[in-house]
Amino acid sequence: DSGVTQTPKHLITATGQRVTLRCSPRSGDLSVYWYQQSLDQGLQFLIQYYNGEERAKGNILERFSAQQFPDLHSELNLSSLELGDSALYFCASSPRDRAYNEQFFGPGTRLTVL
Amino acid sequence: KNEVEQSPQNLTAQEGEFITINCSYSVGISALHWLQQHPGGGIVSLFMLSSGKKKHGRLIATINIQEKHSSLHITASHPRDSAVYICAVSPGSGTYKYIFGTGTRLKVLA
Numbered sequence: 001d002s003g004v005t006q007t008p009k010h011l012i013t014a015t016g017q018r019v020t021l022r023c024s025p026r027s028g029d030l031s032v033y034w035y036q037q038s039l040d041q042g043l044q045f046l047i048q049y050y051n052g053e054e055r056a057k058g059n060i061l062e063r064f065s066a067q068q069f070p071d072l073h074s075e076l077n078l079s080s081l082e083l084g085d086s087a088l089y090f091c092a093s094s095p096r097d098r099a100y101n102e103q104f105f106g107p108g109t110r111l112t113v114l
Numbered sequence: 115k116n117e118v119e120q121s122p123q124n125l126t127a128q129e130g131e132f133i134t135i136n137c138s139y140s141v142g143i144s145a146l147h148w149l150q151q152h153p154g155g156g157i158v159s160l161f162m163l164s165s166g167k168k169k170h171g172r173l174i175a176t177i178n179i180q181e182k183h184s185s186l187h188i189t190a191s192h193p194r195d196s197a198v199y200i201c202a203v204s205p206g207s208g209t210y211k212y213i214f215g216t217g218t219r220l221k222v223l224a
């Protein structure tokens with residue numbers, strides 16, 4: 001158990017819908033990272049937050065957005081869902097905002113868009 | 115060409131065999147990570163390396179910074195080692211994201 005929690009574990013929805021994925025980092029960790037793992041693309045970095053502020057952006061679509069709240073939990077919002085958004089979404093946390101980081105991964109949310 | 119390449123993509127071994135998984139990268143890094151992803155999907159960090167060699171139980175990870183290459187070795191492999199092993203790098207450019215390899219799917223047969 002990494003100490004990072006993600007809810008829900010599974011999510012099934014329809015195209016065009018909007019969903020929110022939630023992540024609670026390890027106690028004391030200030031950085032949260034979101035990753036997408038699809039069958040054909042492998043793991044891809046989406047976005048990073050540090051202590052409430054956006055720190056880095058990766059291959060995140062405009063239909064997706066995220067935020068980190070004062071209690072440090074983070075939410076990833078996915079809207080106008082398409083079939084291709086079906087994937088495993090992981091969040092990870094680390095103590096600081098440093099290049100030499102070990103990240104601790106949550107169990108993931110499996111999103112299925114029908 | 116991906117910035118992080120792994121080989122082999124798939125590997126089947128008999129229980130007890132010595133296994134090597136390779137990772138090559140083309141970017142400057144501050145650290146390299148080996149991750150294990152079990153069939154259920156969960157990801158566990160095995161090693162974080164910036165130089166030399168680390169050992170944990172039957173797992174050994176090495177890195178050669180000059181050659182931009184790392185290896186993960188599993189000694190006396192066991193069916194419970196069956197998983198996807200992913201190499202990831204923390205670029206040294208000031209960004210803190212991981213860049214991932216495509217993973218090596220290992221199956222160890224009893």
